[in-house]
Amino acid sequence: MHLPELMHRLHAGLIVSCQALPGEPLFGSGIMALMARAAVSAGAVAIRANGPADITAIRAEVNVPIIGIYKVDLPGIEVRITPTLEHALQVAAAGADLIALDATLRPHPDGSLDGLIEQIHRRTGLPVLADVSTLKEGLAAVACGAEFVSTTLSGYTAYSPVLPGPDFSLLEQLVTALGPQDIPIIAEGRIATPRQAARALALGAHAVVVGSAISRPQWITASFVEALKKAGTA
Numbered sequence: 001m002h003l004p005e006l007m008h009r010l011h012a013g014l015i016v017s018c019q020a021l022p023g024e025p026l027f028g029s030g031i032m033a034l035m036a037r038a039a040v041s042a043g044a045v046a047i048r049a050n051g052p053a054d055i056t057a058i059r060a061e062v063n064v065p066i067i068g069i070y071k072v073d074l075p076g077i078e079v080r081i082t083p084t085l086e087h088a089l090q091v092a093a094a095g096a097d098l099i100a101l102d103a104t105l106r107p108h109p110d111g112s113l114d115g116l117i118e119q120i121h122r123r124t125g126l127p128v129l130a131d132v133s134t135l136k137e138g139l140a141a142v143a144c145g146a147e148f149v150s151t152t153l154s155g156y157t158a159y160s161p162v163l164p165g166p167d168f169s170l171l172e173q174l175v176t177a178l179g180p181q182d183i184p185i186i187a188e189g190r191i192a193t194p195r196q197a198a199r200a201l202a203l204g205a206h207a208v209v210v211g212s213a214i215s216r217p218q219w220i221t222a223s224f225v226e227a228l229k230k231a232g233t234a
Contacts, residue, residue: 176204
């Protein structure tokens with residue numbers, strides 16, 4: 001899929017992150033594929049998926065763009081979203097249209113971020129989505145060749161703010177700084193309501209990713225249970 005078409009298909013749309021962790025009841029590629037199919041049937045313009053097995057299964061179920069990641073815990077390394085070229089190659093081979101990776105300033109196991117992005121472009125021909133936690137990281141990622149930037153990791157680095165909701169401030173900063181360069185900014189991270197998603201779009205997001213609030217029933221159930229507990233003790 002060519003970059004202009006990908007940008008067009010994502011524009012102003014909802015991207016659903018279909019992921020389940022080992023040990024969770026919905027863990028499994030078949031289940032995630034059905035989750036993705038349900039999301040697309042309701043209007044999702046793309047799916048964000050983790051790991052070759054899930055990406056392959058989802059690719060067989062839907063014909064929308066897939067943002068592929070590969071979460072890996074490496075000893076002594078904080079970066080865990082598609083940390084190496086090998087992980088990116090596996091994501092590409094599984095059928096992803098866009099490769100997302102941790103583009104924070106933390107050390108990367110394969111060396112420099114620009115080298116990793118250059119190798120991904122050369123070996124896969126796919127565009128890169130940089131998951132960042134600060135404006136500085138977003139600017140650096142674009143300088144390294146990333147075609148998209150996402151607010152995914154705000155609150156997940158030691159130097160970014162831990163907020164109860166989305167980091168709209170970072171979104172605005174990225175849109176202001178990178179919008180003139182026609183870099184699409186993806187809003188992701190703790191977006192839990194349709195109102196928050198709409199606000200992200202109004203602030204200039206190219207598209208909005210929602211994960212837990214759609215695809216993790218444990219999280220959704222827990223939020224209702226907590227609200228009822230508070231109401232019962234009020």
